[in-house]
Amino acid sequence: LMRTIAVLGGGIGGLAASYYLCKTPQVTKVILLESSSRFGGWLWSTRRSDGAVFEHGPRGIRPAGAVGRNTLNMVKDLGLEAEILPVTYSHVASKNRYLYVNKQLHKMPSGIRGLLHTVPPFSHPLVFDIAKEILVKKSKTDDESIHSFFSRRLGKELADIAVDSLCRGVFAGDSRKLSVRSCFPLFYNAEQRRGSLTLGMLLGSGPSPVVPPGPLAQRSVKESWAQWSLRRGVESIPESITEFLQQSGRVELRRDAAVKQISPSASGWTIHLEDGVVSADHIISALPAKALSSALPSSCQPLIQQLQDIHTVTVAVVNLEYEGSILPVTGFGHLIPSSEDRGILGVVYDSVPFPQHNRPDTTTTRLTVMMGGAWFDEVFGDPDTVMKEALLETATRAVQCQLGVTTEPSWSWVALQKDCIPQYYQGHFRKIDLMRSFIKKNNLPLSLIGSSYEGVSVNDVVFSGRTAVEELLGTKF
Ligand SMILES: Cc1cc2nc3c(=O)[nH]c(=O)nc-3n(C[C@H](O)[C@H](O)[C@H](O)COP(=O)(O)OP(=O)(O)OC[C@H]3O[C@@H](n4cnc5c(N)ncnc54)[C@H](O)[C@@H]3O)c2cc1C
Numbered sequence: 522l523m524r525t526i527a528v529l530g531g532g533i534g535g536l537a538a539s540y541y542l543c544k545t546p547q548v549t550k551v552i553l554l555e556s557s558s559r560f561g562g563w564l565w566s567t568r569r570s571d572g573a574v575f576e577h578g579p580r581g582i583r584p585a586g587a588v589g590r591n592t593l594n595m596v597k598d599l600g601l602e603a604e605i606l607p608v609t610y611s612h613v614a615s616k617n618r619y620l621y622v623n624k625q626l627h628k629m630p631s632g633i634r635g636l637l638h639t640v641p642p643f644s645h646p647l648v649f650d651i652a653k654e655i656l657v658k659k660s661k662t663d664d665e666s667i668h669s670f671f672s673r674r675l676g677k678e679l680a681d682i683a684v685d686s687l688c689r690g691v692f693a694g695d696s697r698k699l700s701v702r703s704c705f706p707l708f709y710n711a712e713q714r715r716g717s718l719t720l721g722m723l724l725g726s727g728p729s730p731v732v733p734p735g736p737l738a739q740r741s742v743k744e745s746w747a748q749w750s751l752r753r754g755v756e757s758i759p760e761s762i763t764e765f766l767q768q769s770g771r772v773e774l775r776r777d778a779a780v781k782q783i784s785p786s787a788s789g790w791t792i793h794l795e796d797g798v799v800s801a802d803h804i805i806s807a808l809p810a811k812a813l814s815s816a817l818p819s820s821c822q823p824l825i826q827q828l829q830d831i832h833t834v835t836v837a838v839v840n841l842e843y844e845g846s847i848l849p850v851t852g853f854g855h856l857i858p859s860s861e862d863r864g865i866l867g868v869v870y871d872s873v874p875f876p877q878h879n880r881p882d883t884t885t886t887r888l889t890v891m892m893g894g895a896w897f898d899e900v901f902g903d904p905d906t907v908m909k910e911a912l913l914e915t916a917t918r919a920v921q922c923q924l925g926v927t928t929e930p931s932w933s934w935v936a937l938q939k940d941c942i943p944q945y946y947q948g949h950f951r952k953i954d955l956m957r958s959f960i961k962k963n964n965l966p967l968s969l970i971g972s973s974y975e976g977v978s979v980n981d982v983v984f985s986g987r988t989a990v991e992e993l994l995g996t997k998f
């Protein structure tokens with residue numbers, strides 16, 4: 522029996538870990554410590570009084586795979602099924618994704634036809650690259666940049682345009698620095714196990730965790746959902762978990778409780794807050810890696826250094842609302858390769874996948890412009906001194922140039938998301954291995970979860986919370 526477990530950080534990772542702890546009878550008490558005044562971390566939705574919803578963080582969650590099923594199982598258990606807004610594979614938002622290249626929007630090729638023909642901005646049919654891919658030898662290195670991996674296997678053009686853009690739309694990062702092994706383990710494993718991405722995709726690229734689909738996950742398969750959100754925005758997930766934890770009576774939820782220092786004690790840890798201390802037998806840290814690093818005692822070197830070396834980038838998220846229907850194309854949105862514009866990463870056409878979030882009873886268009894990421898400082902300067910007005914101006918000009926929109930937005934919101942996305946650089950897996958073995962060797966009562974380590978998607982982070990609880994208590998959910 523574990524007496525007290527402290528969960529540090531009340532983002533979706535810390536909340537998910539607390540949720541799973543509550544599901545077992547083996548824990549007497551859970552204390553969740555969050556520095557800010559709200560739970561949810563980057564899951565942050567603005568609900569305007571007229572009914573419109575705007576997302577300042579994640580906006581669509583994928584149901585696919587073990588981690589996707591796992592989140593749906595939790596969402597069902599929390600009673601959120603009636604709130605779900607699914608987007609099916611046949612929806613235009615799933616079919617149409619654009620790239621903005623050479624000052625033009627290009628629909629990304631899809632389906633057999635798209636692969637057989639030359640589709641600009643590409644100079645030749647992609648089917649050739651895919652056919653040749655099967656013959657490319659497998660790499661002997663234990664990690665590689667995403668750009669180098671795809672350049673080698675699929676050609677420089679695809680790597681420069683499509684892969685570069687994809688990395689900006691998932692990691693707000695630079696494909697030339699990010700690790701293929703840590704960012705796209707499925708692709709890395711496909712090469713290692715099958716010798717090819719194409720064969721890996723067709724034959725499978727290794728075992729994945731076993732997560733039986735509950736009723737909601739089964740529904741997502743039957744109705745072929747590509748992604749989903751919630752009627753009142755994704756922030757409903759942390760809100761529902763918080764409510765669930767409160768009702769359980771076993772979790773002490775503390776907001777405005779920044780963890781300052783952690784020190785070892787006879788039975789576990791003493792956690793120092795601004796106004797007092799908390800004792801715990803075990804810590805599950807769902808803090809960003811650098812925040813944990815600065816709280817650990819000096820006895821935890823080299824862990825401190827390895828955590829400190831996990832960098833993050835800043836993204837400016839600009840939500841815009843326009844009157845009327847102003848888009849020249851319809852789809853999920855467009856991404857922009859770094860060769861086209863370093864500062865503007867892409868634009869999401871939120872009204873297309875989720876029209877339910879528009880202001881009711883009138884026609885409006887909601888867009889989100891994402892800027893900065895790995896290029897933030899170079900393009901916009903120091904995030905601590907940048908002016909929100911300047912970011913808004915850059916975003917509205919981008920919408921004007923790239924989408925030909927001539928009207929000004931009727932409403933806007935600029936969120937400067939500082940250090941919001943960790944960057945798994947080449948060799949990241951080695952840091953993770955070293956950290957986990959240090960913890961094991963020294964029997965530290967500490968688990969590491971959250972977006973800093975093994976996946977940044979909401980699904981990955983929820984799953985990291987579940988895995989930590991299972992390993993700690995030796996249970997299986
Ligand atoms: C703009 C944007 C768009 C995204 N889009 C998607 C998407 O479409 N789909 C998807 O799946 N994912 C998306 N993501 C990724 C996903 O949202 C995040 O990776 C995930 O929410 C991270 O959760 P976390 O709990 O690990 O971290 P966080 O949300 O960062 O939580 C950490 C918590 O710790 C708290 N904290 C920090 N320091 C201390 C301290 N000293 N003491 C106590 N508490 C502390 C923080 O306040 C925070 O609440 C997006 C992220 C961003 C930023």
Ligand SMILES: C=CC1=C(C)c2cc3[nH]c(cc4nc(cc5[nH]c(cc1n2)c(C)c5CCC(=O)O)C(CCC(=O)O)=C4C)c(C)c3C=C
Pocket residue numbers: 581582583618689690691692693747748836853854855856866867868869891892894942977978979980
């Ligand atoms: C089309 C434009 C997009 C922009 C701009 C964009 C920005 C952006 N996204 C993240 C983080 C994530 N995005 C994820 C999924 C995702 N993002 C887009 C498009 C844009 N993102 C799409 C079409 C998708 C769905 C992918 C798919 O269905 O194949 C995810 C989750 C990935 C997963 O494994 O589930 C994350 C994480 C950031 C930080 C960002 C800021 C620039």
